[in-house]
């Protein structure tokens with residue numbers, strides 16, 4: 001196995017596990033918070049109790065502040081799940097998008113830019129993104145959170161547009177995802193964890209905790225809550241070529257992000273505390289509506305932007321198709337690819353023999369004619385004419401009959 005692929009599999013696997021642990025924890029604590037039951041018998045410092053059944057016994061959990069001196073010796077924190085998600089994610093981003101000559105980050109048909117410039121831009125967008133966001137929320141955000149929210153959303157959507165003009169489609173999505181993940185991780189380590197430290201110190205000293213820190217932590221955890229669903233969409237977006245390689249890929253991403261955050265919103269308001277829930281009509285239908293908004297945005301925009309190919313008058317022979325595929329696709333899609341970026345055929349797709357081409361005909365048509373996002377970043381320089389020829393061959397039935405007779409038969 002090639003080193004790059006080895007790093008890819010290790011990091012991707014670890015990233016998935018860490019991400020599930022982090023997001024899972026955060027969902028569980030959100031749910032707990034919203035379902036706490038308050039009652040008169042509880043102590044002054046209690047914020048509510050909850051009773052659960054899981055794994056063969058009952059859990060009797062209380063959320064509360066502590067009297068000074070009540071501090072237990074053993075305390076469980078939940079911060080490493082977030083850190084390991086971010087660390088594996090950033091490393092994976094480097095392996096996939098920066099290594100291999102940044103061949104996945106840069107698409108010359110979007111913007112022909114030097115790989116060093118592209119990598120520098122990608123890194124500086126992450127660093128300055130955090131600095132601006134954090135500064136915004138430490139200043140305007142503290143006095144006028146609504147205004148800061150509007151500014152943040154405008155800046156995020158603006159960045160998506162800028163990334164889409166500069167990076168390859170997939171990279172524009174992933175760069176947005178890494179930016180969001182970095183902001184969320186910054187929120188945990190620079191705002192939420194310090195607020196928890198302050199809570200512990202204040203409890204030990206028997207004084208009230210500094211409200212600025214806890215309000216800041218509250219804002220940031222709300223942001224993390226709303227960013228989760230959009231982030232998860234981005235993480236699987238490279239499977240949706242018609243979204244990432246569309247001319248309006250930025251608009252699609254913005255619509256999906258609005259829909260994803262909307263679904264989360266209606267899930268959030270579902271629980272009213274004390275075991276009470278809103279009726280399904282008040283949260284489930286709007287949540288489904290927001291999901292539908294996201295998916296419809298995805299479909300409508302990719303439809304509007306459907307690529308066209310030149311009309312080919314005469315039927316196209318299979319030997320011509322084989323020639324096109326050999327020149328434009330087989331550098332990667334072969335048992336032994338010649339493109340050094342792909343030591344093994346990408347996603348196992350090989351187009352060496354007529355039978356393999358026949359078997360993949362529909363996907364070849366989808367990727368090279370409808371979506372036009374194959375060849376990958378058009379590294380082999382396929383022409384519009386050639387796409388037209390593939391289309392003509394496909395609509396005539398994708399036949400391989402005029403191929404030379406197989407000598408082994």
Ligand code: HEC
Nearest residue numbers: 328329332339346347349363364367368374375376379380
């Ligand atoms: C520079 C390398 C490269 C070249 C050249 C290339 N591909 Fe790909 N192909 C990839 C990579 C990477 C993937 C996996 C990522 C993806 O699906 O976008 C892939 C995936 C695919 C898939 C499988 C995924 C699916 O949607 O079913 C098909 C089919 C495909 N390519 C067709 C083609 C065709 C047809 C050509 C020639 C016109 C071509 N590719 C040229 C790199 C390449």
